[in-house]
Structures are given as structure tokens and as C-alpha cells.
Amino acid sequence: MLEGFGPILRKDLRLEVRTGESTVVLVSISVLILVVMVLAFGPAGARRAEVAAGALWTALIFAGTMGATRALLSERESGCLRGLLLSPVEPATIYAAKLSVAMIFMAQAGIAVLVVLVLFFNLDFGGALLRLLPVFLLGIVGLAALCTLLATVSGRVRAGAMLLPVMVVPLFAPALIAGSKASAAVLAGQPLGAVITWLKLLGAFDVLFVTAGYLLFEHVIFED
Amino acid sequence: MAEVVLQAQRIAKFFGERPVLYGLDLTLRAGQAAVIVGRNGVGKSTLIKILCGLSPPSAGRLWLFGQEPRSMAAQQFRRVGVLLHQSLLYPRLTCRENMEFYSELFAIPDAGAHARRWLERVGLQRAADELVSALSRGMEQRLGIARAMLADPDLILLDEPFAAMDADGVALVSSLVREALAREAAVIFTAHAPLEIAGVDLRMFKLESNGLTPFKDEGRRGSLRNLLRRN
Numbered sequence: 001m002l003e004g005f006g007p008i009l010r011k012d013l014r015l016e017v018r019t020g021e022s023t024v025v026l027v028s029i030s031v032l033i034l035v036v037m038v039l040a041f042g043p044a045g046a047r048r049a050e051v052a053a054g055a056l057w058t059a060l061i062f063a064g065t066m067g068a069t070r071a072l073l074s075e076r077e078s079g080c081l082r083g084l085l086l087s088p089v090e091p092a093t094i095y096a097a098k099l100s101v102a103m104i105f106m107a108q109a110g111i112a113v114l115v116v117l118v119l120f121f122n123l124d125f126g127g128a129l130l131r132l133l134p135v136f137l138l139g140i141v142g143l144a145a146l147c148t149l150l151a152t153v154s155g156r157v158r159a160g161a162m163l164l165p166v167m168v169v170p171l172f173a174p175a176l177i178a179g180s181k182a183s184a185a186v187l188a189g190q191p192l193g194a195v196i197t198w199l200k201l202l203g204a205f206d207v208l209f210v211t212a213g214y215l216l217f218e219h220v221i222f223e224d
Numbered sequence: 225m226a227e228v229v230l231q232a233q234r235i236a237k238f239f240g241e242r243p244v245l246y247g248l249d250l251t252l253r254a255g256q257a258a259v260i261v262g263r264n265g266v267g268k269s270t271l272i273k274i275l276c277g278l279s280p281p282s283a284g285r286l287w288l289f290g291q292e293p294r295s296m297a298a299q300q301f302r303r304v305g306v307l308l309h310q311s312l313l314y315p316r317l318t319c320r321e322n323m324e325f326y327s328e329l330f331a332i333p334d335a336g337a338h339a340r341r342w343l344e345r346v347g348l349q350r351a352a353d354e355l356v357s358a359l360s361r362g363m364e365q366r367l368g369i370a371r372a373m374l375a376d377p378d379l380i381l382l383d384e385p386f387a388a389m390d391a392d393g394v395a396l397v398s399s400l401v402r403e404a405l406a407r408e409a410a411v412i413f414t415a416h417a418p419l420e421i422a423g424v425d426l427r428m429f430k431l432e433s434n435g436l437t438p439f440k441d442e443g444r445r446g447s448l449r450n451l452l453r454r455n
Contacts (some may be wrong), residue, residue, distance in 0.1 A: 007328035016315055064289045077357075079310030082278055084372070086312075087329045088302040222294075 003090030003200055008097035013104070015074050026109040030118050032060040036178040038120045051185035052121040056096060057176060059113045060106065060139060065164045067105035068147035071098045072155055082175070091218035095148065099213065102151075103143040110136060123187060131186040135195070138202040139179040145209035152220050175205040226254040228277060229379045229410040235284035237270055244270050247435040248284065251353040257401065257411040261418050261439060262431035263416065268414040269309050271431065274385045275412065276306045287380065302330060305377035307385055311368035315357035319348055319367055323357060323432070330375040345394060363386040368394065373400060380404055382413035398422070443455065 016022055039054035075081035075098075084094050114132070117123065150167045154160030169176070182198035192199070226249060233273050237247040244267045246333075252258055253326025262268050272285065273279040286293060289303060313322045323339030332338045343349050346366040357366060365388050371381065385397045398421045405424060418428055418439060428439035 003331060004329050007325055011317070011321075011325050015314070016322070018316060073237060074314065074316075079308060079312050080393070082310070083312035083326070084329075085278060085305065086276060086306050087302055087326070088299045088331070090298045115304060135426055156422055223273070 001094050001095060003144050004087065004093050005097050005100075008089075008094065009100055010086070012071065012072045012074060012097070012101045015103075016105075022067065023103050024064050025070070026066055026105055026165065027112040030109040030113045031061055033059045034113055034120065043183065049186045049188035052117055052123065052187050055138070056110075056113060056117055056163055056183055057180045060143060060179075061109055061169065061172070062114075063106050063109035064102070064131045064140070064143040064147045065151070065161075065168055066103040067109065068098075068144060068151035069155070069161050069164060070105060071101040076155060085222065089134035090148050091221050092106070092214050094221070095213055098211070099144055099148045103140055103149050105145055106140045110140060114131045127131055128187050128189060131192050132183060133200060134192065135179060135182045135186060135202070138206055139175070140198060142175050142202065142206040142209045143168075145174060145206065146212045149209075149213040149216060149220070152217065172205075175202055175209075178205070226256075226408065228252070229254050229288070229432040230412070231287045232275065233282045233285045234278050235271075235286060237267070237274060237275060237279075242434075245274070245281075245431075245435075246433065250275075250429070250435050250436055251256065252263055252379075252412060254410055255408045256427065257405055257421075257424055258413075258427040258429060259415045259419065260412065260436065261416070262414070266431050266433070266454075268384050268431055272306070272308065272381050272414060276299075276304055276381050278306075285340075296301040296331075302375055302421050305372040305375065306382045307368050307372040307382040308381055309354070311371075312369060313356045313364065313371060316355060318355055319343060319355050319359070320352040321372065321402045322367065325373050326374060332375060338374065342374050346370045347392065360389055361392055365389060366393060369397060369400065373404065376407065376409075378409050380409055380411045380413075382411070384414065384415060385413050386419075398424075 034055050037051070037058060039052070041051045075084060114129065118129065147164070147168055151164055154164045155168065178198040178201040182183070182195040185195045186192065230250065230252040232248055232250040235245060236243065237245040248271070260271065270279070274281050277288060279295065288296065289300065291300065317325065320339055320343065323342055324335045327335035343352050346369065346401055347362060348366060349365060351359065354440045356367065360368065369385060372382065386394055389397065401421060403421055404411055404430065419437070420426060429436045430439045
């Protein structure tokens with residue numbers, strides 16, 4: 001069922017290792033967003049955890065849209081996407097591979113953001129960050145799933161990359177609220193048990209976005 | 225009688241309100257070859273994209289191996305090899321990496337050895353480790369043809385395979401077409417001008433705005449030698 005997944009994933013990672021373009025762009029933009037947030041709101045204060053969580057998720061949203069766009073970019077060069085569609089690989093498998101690549105790109109940017117976040121907001125490197133890990137992972141799965149599907153649609157229209165955040169943010173809003181609330185709580189020192197409802201909500205949206213992407217990808221990938 | 229590999233019935237294609245192809249019929253059986261001749265912009269590339277199932281027709285029906293392309297299982301596309309105007313090769317991968325990637329995608333055992341054999345077959349063994357972006361147009365065309373044929377498909381669709389080819393390249397494509405026909409594959413390719421391939425019984429069609437018509441002007445058929453002279 002996932003025949004072709006490995007070769008596509010390996011090929012994309014090989015291209016990224018060779019050029020490093022996506023990593024450089026995503027990490028730079030994400031850190032820049034974080035710096036802007038720190039300058040705008042200040043690193044200290046009573047609402048430090050909320051501001052840090054907001055900064056993290058703002059950076060993740062942009063990393064998600066750009067990561068998904070970059071994951072599909074290599075396929076648009078020289079019409080390579082057509083090469084994939086004309087191969088004996090299920091469109092859903094192409095989606096799964098592209099989703100994985102987008103998640104790897106996002107995770108790279110997210111880790112860079114977390115490091116800067118800890119430094120700028122003077123957060124504890126230990127327990128709070130470990131507790132943030134499940135929130136972070138659940139967040140990037142859903143975000144990457146939604147962004148990969150919508151990047152496929154937006155890639156077919158002029159200025160589609162500009163439109164992508166406009167399409168992603170409203171659809172991701174419930175998960176974004178859950179993610180930022182849970183992040184703020186764990187960064188403020190609360191245990192994971194206190195945010196279990198938000199985690200369940202994030203998980204439910206992950207299932208929804210991954211399933212929608214898996215089922216709908218073949219309807220948006222082919223040409224008219 | 226040989227299997228019907230491709231059947232197109234009253235195919236039409238519109239881009240918005242503008243008709244590009246209209247009322248097109250074509251049937252091709254295993255072991256048959258057809259060349260579709262037409263001037264620039266008449267819709268040859270669009271037709272190839274429709275015939276391989278990449279772009280749906282606006283009207284009419286198409287069957288590949290008795291099935292409509294959109295209802296075919298992905299595995300069935302192992303039987304279809306396509307060369308489009310774009311090479312479908314990754315410019316930032318080497319020739320070898322591209323061929324290995326597509327061999328793996330087609331689940332061909334020992335992808336590395338298979339890729340090496342095809343690179344030798346199309347005369348690119350010395351360029352194996354060069355990036356595709358560094359190849360000349362003719363070399364990229366050779367590699368694109370190797371990519372289209374690497375899984376020994378039963379239906380081969382080539383959009384202007386002789387474009388940018390030197391004399392050796394034209395001879396290479398001709399021999400690959402002959403080999404494909406010898407193993408009972410069906411081959412369709414497009415060209416700007418009528419031509420012949422020695423030892424191949426080509427059905428020639430002219431693509432015009434009113435459809436596909438058998439090419440009658442035998443006197444204008446060119447040999448590959450003439451094609452080379454024109455190029």
C-alpha cells in the first residue's frame with residue numbers, strides 16, 4: 001500500500017541535504033518571527049509563558065506553510081510531479097511521503113525556534129520543554145497534514161504560495177487554540193495531565209487532517 | 225488478434241471556451257506504431273497528456289488496456305511509458321540518481337544495476353554522475369527516453385522524441401522503438417513533419433483542428449535522413 005514511499009522520502013531528503021535550501025529558509029524565517037515577537041512583547045513579565053507559546057505557534061504556522069510548499073517545490077521543477085503520477089505509486093502514498101517531508105522540515109524549524117525561545121524567554125531547559133514535546137509533535141502532524149493538502153491546491157494557482165496561509169489559518173484555528181493553550185500551560189509549569197483535554201483536541205484534529213489529506217489528495221493532484 | 229492497448233473515442237479538449245482538440249478517434253493494438261504529425265500549437269502535447277491519462281478529456285472517452293485511466297489501479301501505470309516536453313527528471317539529482325529513483329519507484333529489482341544498464345543503452349554512462357541541470361538538451365532528452373522506457377512498458381507515448389537529437393540520438397530512438405515493437409509494445413509519438421523509421425510499419429496521422437486524419441500525402445514522408453537534414 002505504501003510502495004514508493006521510501007524512494008520518494010529518500011529522494012527528497014537527499015535533495016535537501018545537497019542544497020540545504022529549505023532548512024536555511026525555514027529556520028531563518030521562524031527565528032526571525034520569534035525575534036519580532038520578542039521585540040514587540042518583551043521577554044519578561046507575568047504573561048511570559050503565554051507570549052512564548054504565541055510566538056512558538058506563530059513561527060510554527062509559517063514554518064508549516066513554507067515547509068509544505070518547499071516539499072512540493074522539487075516536484076514542480078521540470079514537471080517531476082507528472083513523473084510521480086505516471087508511476088505505479090498511489091496518490092495517497094505520494095501524499096504520505098510529502099507529509100513526512102513537510103513534518104521533517106517543520107520539526108527542524110521548530111527545534112531551532114524552541115532553542116531561541118528558551119534563551120529569549122529565559123525558560124527552563126528541562127521539565128517544561130520535555131512536557132512541551134507531545135504538544136509540539138501533535139501540533140506539527142496536523143499542521144503538516146493540512147498544509148500539504150492545501151499547498152497542492154495553492155501550487156496550481158498564480159500567487160498560490162501567498163494564499164496558503166490565508167487558507168491554512170482559518171481551518172487550523174481550533175487546533176491552533178488548543179496547541180497554544182496547552183503550550184502556555186506547560187511552559188508555565190503545569191503538568192501534562194492538566195492539558196489532557198487540549199491534547200485530545202489536537203489529536204482529534206490530527207486524525208481529521210491526515211484522513212482528509214489521505215482521501216482528498218488524489219482529487220486535487222491531477223490536472224484538469 | 226492483438227490486444228487493444230489504447231482506444232480513444234470522440235476525444236475533445238477545451239481550455240476554457242477555446243477548443244484545442246475535437247472529435248478525435250484512435251485505436252492502437254499491441255505491436256502497432258503510430259506517428260501524429262502536426263504544426264506547432266495544434267495540440268500534440270495536449271493529446272499525449274490525455275492519452276497517458278494525465279489530463280482528462282473535456283468530452284469523449286479513453287481506454288487504456290480496456291480501462292478508463294482514472295479507474296486504473298496505480299500498478300497498471302507500470303505498463304505505460306511517457307516522454308513529455310518536460311523531461312520529468314530532477315535537475316539537482318545526477319543521471320544515475322534519477323534513473324535509480326525511477327527504477328525504485330517502479331519496484332524494479334536491483335535498481336542500481338538496472339539504472340546502469342539503461343545509462344549505457346542511451347550512451348550516457350560517462351555522464352552518469354553529472355547533474356541533470358548540467359546536461360545538454362539532447363542528453364536530457366536521451367535520459368528522458370530512458371526514464372520512459374525503463375520498465376519495458378506495453379504502451380509508449382513519446383512527445384517529439386527526435387527534438388534536439390543529433391544523428392546518433394535519432395538512430396538510438398529509432399532502435400528503441402524497433403525493440404519495443406519487437407516485444408509487442410504499442411508506440412505513439414508526435415512529430416512536426418512526416419517521417420519514416422526503417423523497418424517499422426508506421427501508421428501516420430495528421431492532427432488538425434477538426435480531428436485526427438490518416439496522413440495521405442505519402443510523397444511528403446521523410447526518412448530519418450531528411451529529418452536530420454531539417455534539424
